[in-house]
Structures are given as structure tokens and as C-alpha cells.
Amino acid sequence: MAEVRIRVASVGMFGMLLVATGVFLGGGSAVGEIVDPVGVLLWAIVIAVAHLLDVPTPSGHRINLGIGPAVAASILLAEPLDVAVAYSVGMALAWIVVQLRTSRLGRRDGDFLAETVAMAAYGLTFFWVLDAVSEDFQGGWEHLVSLAAAGTVWFLVRAIVSALVGLERADLSPRYLWLLALEDWTVVVALISAGGLFALSWPVLKLWAFPLALVPYGFSHVAFERYDSTRITYSQTIRALAQIPEVAGLAPIGHSYRTQDLAMAMAKELGLHPSEVTWLEYASMLHDVGRITLNEPAIIKAGYTDEDIARWGSQIVAEAPYLDHVSELVAQQYQPYRTPGTERDPDVPIASKIIKVASAYDQGVNEMGLSPIEALERIHQGSAYEYDPKIAASLRRVLIHRGIVAA
Amino acid sequence: MSRGLSQILPTTKHRFAVGFAGAGIATLALLWLVQEPPQPWWLWAAFAAAYAVFSWRSVEVNDRLRGSPGAMVTMTAAVVFGPGAGILAAASMAAFGLLTPEDVTGRRWFQPAVNFGQLVLSNAASAVVLAGFLWLADGPAPGWTLSAGRLWIVVAGSAIAALVQGIVNFRLVAFIVDRVYGQKMTKPWSHLIQINLGTVAMGFLGGLLGAAYLLVGSVMLPFIFIVFFTGYMAFESFAMLRLAQESTLKGFIKALEAKDLYTRGHTERVAMYSEMIGREMGFNGTRLERLRWAALIHDVGKLAVPRELIRKRGRLDEHEYDVMKRHVHLVEDLLDHIEFLHPMVQIAANHHAHYDGRGYHGAGHGPGETPSVEACIIAVADSFDAMTTTRSYRVAMSQRYALEELRRHAGTQFDPEVVEAFIAAIERSGRNFGSVLELTDEEARKMAEEGVAAMREADQVHGRDFPVAPLERREHSHG
Numbered sequence: 001m002a003e004v005r006i007r008v009a010s011v012g013m014f015g016m017l018l019v020a021t022g023v024f025l026g027g028g029s030a031v032g033e034i035v036d037p038v039g040v041l042l043w044a045i046v047i048a049v050a051h052l053l054d055v056p057t058p059s060g061h062r063i064n065l066g067i068g069p070a071v072a073a074s075i076l077l078a079e080p081l082d083v084a085v086a087y088s089v090g091m092a093l094a095w096i097v098v099q100l101r102t103s104r105l106g107r108r109d110g111d112f113l114a115e116t117v118a119m120a121a122y123g124l125t126f127f128w129v130l131d132a133v134s135e136d137f138q139g140g141w142e143h144l145v146s147l148a149a150a151g152t153v154w155f156l157v158r159a160i161v162s163a164l165v166g167l168e169r170a171d172l173s174p175r176y177l178w179l180l181a182l183e184d185w186t187v188v189v190a191l192i193s194a195g196g197l198f199a200l201s202w203p204v205l206k207l208w209a210f211p212l213a214l215v216p217y218g219f220s221h222v223a224f225e226r227y228d229s230t231r232i233t234y235s236q237t238i239r240a241l242a243q244i245p246e247v248a249g250l251a252p253i254g255h256s257y258r259t260q261d262l263a264m265a266m267a268k269e270l271g272l273h274p275s276e277v278t279w280l281e282y283a284s285m286l287h288d289v290g291r292i293t294l295n296e297p298a299i300i301k302a303g304y305t306d307e308d309i310a311r312w313g314s315q316i317v318a319e320a321p322y323l324d325h326v327s328e329l330v331a332q333q334y335q336p337y338r339t340p341g342t343e344r345d346p347d348v349p350i351a352s353k354i355i356k357v358a359s360a361y362d363q364g365v366n367e368m369g370l371s372p373i374e375a376l377e378r379i380h381q382g383s384a385y386e387y388d389p390k391i392a393a394s395l396r397r398v399l400i401h402r403g404i405v406a407a
Numbered sequence: 408m409s410r411g412l413s414q415i416l417p418t419t420k421h422r423f424a425v426g427f428a429g430a431g432i433a434t435l436a437l438l439w440l441v442q443e444p445p446q447p448w449w450l451w452a453a454f455a456a457a458y459a460v461f462s463w464r465s466v467e468v469n470d471r472l473r474g475s476p477g478a479m480v481t482m483t484a485a486v487v488f489g490p491g492a493g494i495l496a497a498a499s500m501a502a503f504g505l506l507t508p509e510d511v512t513g514r515r516w517f518q519p520a521v522n523f524g525q526l527v528l529s530n531a532a533s534a535v536v537l538a539g540f541l542w543l544a545d546g547p548a549p550g551w552t553l554s555a556g557r558l559w560i561v562v563a564g565s566a567i568a569a570l571v572q573g574i575v576n577f578r579l580v581a582f583i584v585d586r587v588y589g590q591k592m593t594k595p596w597s598h599l600i601q602i603n604l605g606t607v608a609m610g611f612l613g614g615l616l617g618a619a620y621l622l623v624g625s626v627m628l629p630f631i632f633i634v635f636f637t638g639y640m641a642f643e644s645f646a647m648l649r650l651a652q653e654s655t656l657k658g659f660i661k662a663l664e665a666k667d668l669y670t671r672g673h674t675e676r677v678a679m680y681s682e683m684i685g686r687e688m689g690f691n692g693t694r695l696e697r698l699r700w701a702a703l704i705h706d707v708g709k710l711a712v713p714r715e716l717i718r719k720r721g722r723l724d725e726h727e728y729d730v731m732k733r734h735v736h737l738v739e740d741l742l743d744h745i746e747f748l749h750p751m752v753q754i755a756a757n758h759h760a761h762y763d764g765r766g767y768h769g770a771g772h773g774p775g776e777t778p779s780v781e782a783c784i785i786a787v788a789d790s791f792d793a794m795t796t797t798r799s800y801r802v803a804m805s806q807r808y809a810l811e812e813l814r815r816h817a818g819t820q821f822d823p824e825v826v827e828a829f830i831a832a833i834e835r836s837g838r839n840f841g842s843v844l845e846l847t848d849e850e851a852r853k854m855a856e857e858g859v860a861a862m863r864e865a866d867q868v869h870g871r872d873f874p875v876a877p878l879e880r881r882e883h884s885h886g
Contacts, residue, residue: 139624139625139626140623140624140626141625141626143626144626144629186640189633190633190637193630193633193634193637196630197627197630200623200626200627200630201619201622201623201627204555204622204623205555205558205619205622205623206555208555208558208562208615208618208619211615212615212616212619215612215615215616215634215637216630216633216634216637217637219634219637219638219640219641220637220640220641222641222644223637223640223641223643223644224644226641226644226645226647226648227644227647227648229648229747230644230647230648230651232746233648233651233652233655233745233746233747234651234655236744236745236746237655237656237658237659237745237748238655239744240741240742240744240745241655241658241659241662243741244662244710244711244738244741247711247734247737247738247741248710248711248712248713248734248737289662292662292710295713315661316658316661316662317658319654319657319658319660319661320654320655320657320658322650322651322654323654323655323658
């Protein structure tokens with residue numbers, strides 16, 4: 001249902017925005033007053049194509065290249081009406097192609113809404129600032145100042161709208177989506193620079209402007225592809241490490257994967273910072289890696305506690321310098337929320353408490369043979385002492401959203 | 408791209424440090440006399456700062472070769488300041504790559520002095536070449552001017568100049584390594600071409616950025632520094648990826664050591680021996696690194712094997728052997744799903760195979776096949792370490808005896824070429840890796856009996872904390 005609502009809302013708003021942008025930027029002028037119709041059509045096509053290409057970003061998501069040519073067009077077309085029409089036609093073309101290519105109801109509509117609103121905001125800010133500063137700045141600096149201001153507005157508006165569109169999805173906190181969108185600032189700087197560099201150097205350098213504009217984007221593309229491989233390397237390696245106790249028969253098969261899945265859902269639902277979500281992704285996967293030591297006869301004879309498993313696991317993880325924080329999360333996961341008669345320890349990271357709840361729930365369902373509602377009840381009974389009540393409540397919401405437990 | 412020396416021996420290093428630093432200062436003094444100071448000074452300072460950051464955070468691409476987008480910055484500056492001041496601007500920047508924060512904290516002065524000299528010389532050489540091209544591109548107007556039609560001369564010139572910088576830099580470093588280490592710095596052509604292509608590309612971009620500044624105006628400056636920043640990110644991401652691979656690998660090795668006390672330090676020693684053999688056999692770059700990593704994970708299959716089996720004295724019975732094999736395969740399968748480890752797992756999985764095709768073969772390798780050279784190297788390194796360290800069933804052998812043993816099985820169990828390379832590498836290093844006691848096998852076995860009894864006792868005393876102990880005593884982990 002939520003997906004359908006996004007779609008209906010976005011299609012309506014999309015159409016309205018197209019009209020509004022054109023009318024507002026053009027000041028009510030007629031289409032016949034377009035100064036450079038060929039240029040407008042050309043830029044519309046470039047914007048549409050760039051919108052259909054997307055690249056990985058530092059946040060682990062993908063961003064489309066549309067803003068690059070949009071920036072260049074705002075400088076080179078120069079007339080507000082031309083620019084508004086090029087943006088509208090470009091976005092419309094891209095939207096049509098997306099609709100033709102995919103029939104499923106995706107999140108693309110929500111993204112499109114965010115993109116359109118942000119691009120309109122860019123155009124408005126650009127010409128408004130340009131008007132204000134063109135007497136004080138010359139030699140291209142007036143364009144630079146305007147595109148820097150407009151680029152910032154574009155970035156913030158896009159982040160806000162992405163977060164608001166995400167409101168329709170009950171399982172994702174808007175705070176999480178907003179912070180996630182902000183993480184992409186480096187790739188946005190590279191894209192806006194590419195557009196600005198091209199537009200400002202084209203009148204003088206002509207064809208040389210192409211390689212020049214490709215440089216900042218090319219470098220960041222290389223960087224982000226590698227950041228992406230880094231992420232893949234971590235997740236693949238961590239998954240393999242976490243599975244070793246499982247294949248060795250020292251931990252139930254699939255427990256670490258299921259714990260991770262549930263923990264991630266709760267973290268996003270609670271609105272943790274995206275970097276904390278990434279650490280949690282690794283820590284929840286590795287929370288039982290300390291079980292590797294469990295085929296040591298001396299250990300089994302002497303007995304061990306959850307705290308021991310957590311400590312051994314965190315020592316193994318600590319060996320990777322980058323994963324220091326993950327090691328800390330693994331070490332703290334056994335901590336009860338509050339022991340009777342004491343104040344609760346405020347230093348236990350929320351991610352560790354999430355792991356504790358996710359792991360206990362999965363244990364209840366998959367090892368103790370409880371039904372989901374029984375396992376959830378068990379967590380609720382233990383909350384306030386063993387488990388953090390806020391996280392127990394989040395677990396309930398996640399399970400309801402997934403349709404595992406009735407509301 | 409520039410390369411630095413990682414270490415210089417004390418005997419000749421004074422001479423070299425003074426000589427190179429002196430040559431660098433003399434070059435700068437001469438340029439100060441014949442060139443104008445770069446104007447405006449703050450722009451030069453901004454370029455120098457960018458250059459310094461790049462040099463400090465240069466990235467080890469592989470095997471002692473470090474890369475940074477520094478050539479792009481020097482070429483941009485040399486074009487921006489024109490032929491009259493560009494040589495001084497480019498050469499003087501090298502002074503800022505001279506000290507890294509690590510040098511200051513580690514009180515290392517000789518390496519920076521040598522690097523200062525060779526960077527000034529190579530930067531000056533390339534800027535002189537570029538200045539020639541800049542004169543060629545000069546327009547008819549009085550003073551030095553650039554027109555859009557002659558842009559290509561500048562861009563081509565800076566690409567060639569960057570290549571000159573790379574070649575002079577490599578020659579100087581090779582000279583120092585040759586004289587100070589007594590070691591030939593040989594790189595295969597393919598490697599040099601790959602690195603020089605990168606340098607040429609950096610020069611091309613640097614020239615283009617500088618020319619854009621001259622032709623379009625000062626508005627290009629913010630973009631130039633954004634380009635520098637993205638270039639920095641591209642190199643930094645390379646380092647991040649390597650860190651990710653290396654550190655996750657270390658997690659595996661630690662897990663392995665947590666399980667088995669005797670593995671402690673073993674993997675790192677096997678990696679060291681394998682690297683020695685690899686270098687001796689002319690491996691470099693990616694191949695050497697791959698070998699080192701394969702050596703680091705060669706025992707990772709043991710992670711899932713019950714500890715009683717790993718530590719068992721004597722032969723395993725049929726059932727135990729099957730359990731061991733199955734578990735080793737399971738872990739290798741897991742690791743095979745990690746993309747970057749795939750080639751390493753293929754090597755490591757086969758390190759028990761014999762040169763003549765007998766022995767235990769890993770997944771995907773049939774009996775009768777000759778294992779890869781890499782697998783043979785790890786087999787030799789693994790056996791040497793097993794012989795020269797105290798095991799549950801005997802004490803350490805001497806190095807001499809262990810090497811004889813390797814030679815005796817060369818041609819059957821071990822690859823004779825690998826064994827000879829290992830012996831040569833050990834002789835060259837002048838180190839002794841085995842026990843200082845010259846024991847025969849017989850004597851060693853007897854001593855081991857006592858050692859095992861003592862260890863059994865220790866096992867019971869330490870109780871459950873026993874396997875965790877090596878994790879907490881990290882500072883001793885290097886064998």
C-alpha cells in the first residue's frame with residue numbers, strides 16, 4: 001500500500017512541479033520566447049541521459065549524474081526560461097524512459113520527486129543569486145558564486161525531500177534517510193564541479209572542455225568504485241569469518257545472518273547514524289565469532305559465559321585496525337540493560353543492545369522452538385532488566401511491518 | 408609518481424644524505440638566480456601545500472612503489488607560472504614533500520634528506536623540459552602569452568615532462584638503492600609502462616588545468632583545487648581498499664591463532680620465508696603480494712578443525728583424516744567466496760601437494776598434477792618453519808639441518824628450484840632462523856618427549872584461559 005501511495009502522490013506532484021517550474025522561472029512568458037530552442041533540446045537530452053546513469057556513492061547507495069549537465073546548462077543557456085524548459089523536458093524524458101523500462105512499482109518515483117523538486121530549487125536559487133551578485137563579481141566568478149549557492153540548496157533540498165518521501169515507509173526513520181543523503185557530499189561536489197568546469201571553459205577551450213570536465217568526475221568515479229569494493233571486501237570477509245563457527249558446528253547455522261538482518265532493520269527503524277548502522281552491520285554478523293574457541297576441550301570442561309564469547313570474539317575482531325569500533329560493539333553485546341538495584345550503564349552502545357535483542361529473538365524462534373509472538377513476549381518480559389525497552393519496542397514494530405506479528 | 412627509500416644502511420647513508428641534500432639546495436639556489444620568484448606568492452603556497460599533502464599521504468601501490476598525484480600539481484604550477492618562474496616554482500615545491508609527520512615523530516632524518524634531493528632534481532628536470540615546450544607555444548605578443556590554438560603544445564609538453572620526472576626519479580632511486588643496498592632495482596617493462604602511463608596521464612591533466620587557468624582566468628582556481636582533492640580521493644581509496652583487505656585477513660589469522668597456540672607466529676614466519684623465496688626468484692609487484700597473502704592464509708582451513716586433531720601426535724586414523732579434510736574444505740569454500748582472496752585460496756589450498764604430483768591436493772586440483780610455483784614455495788616455507796620451531800612432537804632443528812632436509816627431498820616433495828632459491832636467500836640475509844643447538848633428528852625427538860610432557864602440564868594449569876592467552880600478549884607475536 002505504501003508503495004502505491006508514493007506512486008500516486010509523486011506522479012501528481014511531478015506533473016504539478018513541471019508546470020510550476022516552467023511558469024515560475026519563465027515569469028509567465030510563452031514557449032515561443034525561447035531564445036535557443038536547439039540548445040534547449042540538446043541540454044534536455046543530455047540531462048535525461050545523465051539522469052539514467054547512476055554511480056555508487058560513499059553512503060553505499062547510488063546517485064544519478066543529472067546535476068552535472070543541469071549546472072552546465074544553467075550557465076550556457078543563460079536565459080531562465082530556456083533553462084526551465086530544458087530541465088522540465090529533460091526530467092520528463094528521463095521519467096518516461098524509466099516507466100518504459102520497468103513495470104514494477106519501485107522507489108524510483110520517490111527519488112524522481114526529490115530530484116525534480118531539488119532541480120527546481122537549483123534553478124531558482126541560481127538565477128536569484130546571479131541577479132544579486134553580477135554587479136560585484138565578474139570574469140566567471142559571478143557564475144561560480146551562484147552555482148555554489150544553488151548547488152548547496154540543491155543538495156539540502158534533495159536530502160530533505162528524500163527523507164520526507166521516506167516517511168511513507170514506516171520501517172525507515174527519516175533521520176536515517178536525511179543523514180544518509182548528506183553523506184554523499186563529495187560525489188555531489190565532483191558532479192557540480194564537472195558541470196561548472198565545462199560551462200566556464202567551453203567558450204574559450206571548446207573541445208578541450210570535455211576532457212577538462214571529465215577529470216574531477218573521473219577521479220571521483222575511480223575513488224567511489226574502490227570505496228564500493230572496500231565495502232564488498234569487508235562484508236564478504238566478515239560473512240566468511242562469521243560462518244566459520246557455524247560450519248565447524250559450534251554455532252547454529254544461519255544465526256549470525258538472521259541476527260544481522262533483524263539488527264539492521266531495527267537500527268534503521270530507530271534512526272541510528274548511517275555510519276553506526278554500518279558498524280552494526282559488521283558487529284551483528286560477527287557477534288558470535290568468539291565461538292571459534294569452543295572446540296577447545298579445556299574450555300568446554302570449565303564452562304563459559306556469554307561474556308566470555310563476547311570477549312573472545314572482540315579480541316579476534318580487534319586484530320583488524322579498521323574494525324576497532326566493531327570490536328567494542330561485540331565486546332559489549334552481553335551487557336544486560338540494567339541489573340536489579342543499580343543504575344543502568346549509559347556507556348553501553350545502542351548498537352550492542354540491538355545485537356543482544358536480535359540475537360535473543362532469533363535464539364527463541366530458531367533454537368528454542370518458540371513462535372514469533374512467544375519469542376517477542378520473552379523479550380518483553382526481560383525488558384527493563386535484560387533488554388532495553390526502547391529496542392524491544394522497535395523489534396515489535398519491525399516484526400509488525402514485516403507481517404510476522406499482528407499489530 | 409614518486410618512489411621513496413624505506414631504509415638506508417648506516418655506513419653509506421651519511422654520504423648520500425649530504426650529497427643529495429646538497430645537490431638539491433644547489434639546484435634551488437641556481438634557479439633562484441636565473442628565475443623570477445613565482446607570483447602571486449599565495450598561489451605558489453597553495454600549490455606547495457597540495458603537493459606536500461600528496462607526498463605525505465602517498466600510497467604504496469605495490470612492492471615498495473609509492474604513487475601520488477603529485478606530478479599533476481607540479482605540472483599545473485609549472486604551466487601557471489610560465490617559463491620564467493615555473494622551474495623554480497616546481498622544484499621548490501619538492502622541499503615540502505621532504506618531511507612527513509612520521510619522519511618527525513620517528514626522528515628519521517636521512518631518508519627525508521635523500522628524498523628532498525632527488526625530488527628537487529627530478530622536478531627541476533621535468534620543469535626544464537616543460538619550459539622548452541612553453542617557449543614553443545609562445546604567442547606573438549610581447550612577454551610570454553598562451554593562445555587557445557597552441558594549447559595542445561602545452562598539454563603534450565607537460566605529459567612528456569611528467570614522464571621525464573618519473574624516469575629521472577626512478578633512475579635516481581635505483582642508483583641510491585644500488586649503491587646503498589647493493590641491490591639491483593629491477594622492474595619488468597610491463598610494470599614500468601603501467602606506472603609511467605599513470606605519470607603521463609597526471610602530467611597531461613596538470614598541463615590542461617594550468618592552461619585552463621591561463622586561458623579562462625582566475626575562476627578556474629577553485630576547480631583546480633577541487634580536481635586535486637578528487638585526485639587525492641582516488642589514491643586514498645586505493646589505500647583504503649588495501650587496508651580493508653589486509654586488516655580482514657589479519658582477523659582470520661588471529662582467529663586461527665586463538666584456536667591453536669602453535670600456530671601463533673607460524674603464519675607470519677611462513678609469509679616471511681615465502682616472500683624471501685619469491686624475491687629471490689624474481690617475483691615482484693602483485694605476484695609477490697599475492698604469494699605473501701596466500702602464505703598468510705595457508706593454514707586457515709584449520710579454523711574449523713577440532714583442536715584435538717590439530718594437536719594430535721602421530722598419524723591420524725582414517726576417520727580423523729576424513730574429518731580434517733572435510734573441515735579444511737569447508738573453510739576453503741567459505742574463503743573462495745571472498746573475491747580478492749580467490750587466487751590466494753587456490754594457491755593456499757594446494758600447499759600440501761608434492762612437487763612430483765603426490766601428496767594431499769586441495770579442492771579443484773587433481774593428484775598427479777604439479778602444483779603451482781607459489782604452492783611449492785609455501786610448501787617449502789611451511790616445512791622449514793615446522794622443522795625449525797618446537798612442535799608438540801619434537802623440539803626445533805638447527806637451520807643447517809633443516810636446509811639439508813629440504814635438499815634431500817628436492818625433486819620429490821619439494822621443487823628443487825624453490826629449495827635452491829630459499830638457501831640462496833637465507834645465505835644472502837646472513838641470518839639464522841633455526842635452533843642454535845645443532846641437534847640430530849634423534850636427539851631432537853628425545854628432547855621433545857620432555858617438552859610435550861611439560862606442555863601437557865601447562866595445559867591443565869592454565870585451564871580455560873589457555874587458548875585466549877596469545878591474544879593478550881600481542882607484543883610477542885613476531886617470531
